[in-house]
Amino acid sequence: MRESVSAGERLTLTLRYLATGETQVSLACQFRISHNLISAIIPEVCRAIYQVLKDEYVKLPSTEEEWRAIAHGYFAEWNYPLCLGALDGKRILICKPPNSGSDYYDYKGHFSLIMMALVDASYKFMYVDVGAIGRSSDGGVWDKCTLKEGIETKLLNIPEPEEIPFTRKKIPYTIVGDDAFPLKTYLMKPFPGRDQTAEKRIFNYRLSRARRTSENAFGILAARFQVFKNPIRTSPTNVKDISFAAVALHNFLREHSKDTYSPPELIDREDEANGRMHQGQWHQHQHHAFEGLHAMGRGHSNDAKNIRASLCDYFNNEGRVAWQDQMALLH
Structure with missing residues (x-):
């Protein structure tokens, strides 16, 4: 019997596939392993x-x-308070x-699977859900997301509302998202x-500044894998297996080889x-890597509006x- 493919060869082959996206036919020729x-x-x-790694x-x-x-x-890096x-x-x-x-x-008009992710202030994925089929409505994907369920049923040990720094106003800890997501007491959107008034433009700029971490995390992932x-x-x-492995490797490399894996110019x-x-x-x-999602519904409560208004104020x-007025004009 011929010798088996070693663990080292298997890992090398897989990492090359993830990093380059080469076809399995091309890899078969390079590694002399059957397709x-x-x-x-x-x-x-x-x-x-x-x-x-998970x-x-x-x-x-x-x-x-x-x-x-x-x-x-998030507060130290992106000047956004109580952001999860x-x-x-x-x-x-x-x-x-x-x-x-x-x-x-x-x-x-494409065939796709949907990936939902929550990203921290240093571009690392804290939560990833992959598997909703392409024809699913984007609102339905979020409604069935285990992260949403965990937040709404208070299973995640999220701290109770606290005062916004330098104020006496208490608000809940929130996550930030783009306009595709619904406004919730735990989810802020532009x-x-x-x-819009100048005040609202300032809020949208400050929120987008924090939200940019998720856009860049997906961008780094697509550029490197x-x-x-x-x-x-x-x-x-x-x-699904490929996506989870790429995300785990992304976080590992952000932790141990940040400057090589994702230098500042990236x-x-x-x-x-x-x-x-x-x-x-x-x-x-990015052009062919990931597609964005449609709007996921417009319903929101007065409590959610009040939290957004408090953050806007x-x-x-x-x-x-110091720089927000100038940046908001260009945003």
């Missing part, structure tokens, strides 16, 4: 990578102290699975519309002197930063 064996090796190694590198905070540490990171993370959802493009009909066919650059040619189950940055935003190099890789008064 059929490669198709079994890649998902198996991806599952192993995720199982080994408990340490892909996890939600489990205590109030850990949640407060996340909020401290940035929420975003993307569509992972796939090739049409056999005998699937229109199940994975989305509103943009004020809608174009004709180019398997996402084109529709992935494998089963939806294997796409990430969006602001020039506070002239108010300009400089796009990171990840934008060059804070950003325009006690929580002002």
Whole structure:
């Protein structure tokens, strides 16, 4: 019998596949391993990578102290108070699975799976859910998300409302999202519309500044793991394994090799002197990597409006930063 493919070769092959997005036929020629064996090796190694890394590198905070540490990171890095993370959802493009009909066919005419993620202040994924089929409504995806359930049923040990820094106003800890998400007491989104007051523009700029962490996390992921650059040619189950492995490796590399894996020029940055935003190099890789989600419903409560109004007042008064007026005009 021929020698088996070693663990080192299996890992090398899989990492090359994730990083380059090369076809399995091309990998078969390079590694001199049959195409059929490669198709079994890649998902198996991806599952192993995720199982080994997930408990340490892909996890939600489990205590109030850990949640407060996340909020401290957002306040220190992005001047946004009581923030538990940035929420975003993307569509992972796939090739049409056999005998699937229109199940994975989305509103943009692609076949896709949906990834929902919560990101911390340093571009690391704390929570990832992959698997909703492309034709699912985006609102339905969020309604069925285990993160939403955990927040609303108070299973996540999120701290009770606290005072906004430098004020006597108490508000709940919140996550930030874009206009696709509904406004909730635990989820802040921008004020809608174009004709806005200066105060609302300031709020939208400050929220988008914090929310940029999720956009950049997905951007870094797409730039470094180019398997996402084109529709992935494998089963939806294997796409989930590939996605989870890439996220775990992303967090591992952000922790241990940040400057090499994601140097400053790869990430969006602001020039506070002239108010300009400089796009990171990840934008060059983004066109075919991930698709955004549609609006997920407009319903919101008066309590959620009041929390947003309190934050708006804070950003325009006690929580002002020197550059925000100029940046808000360009936002």
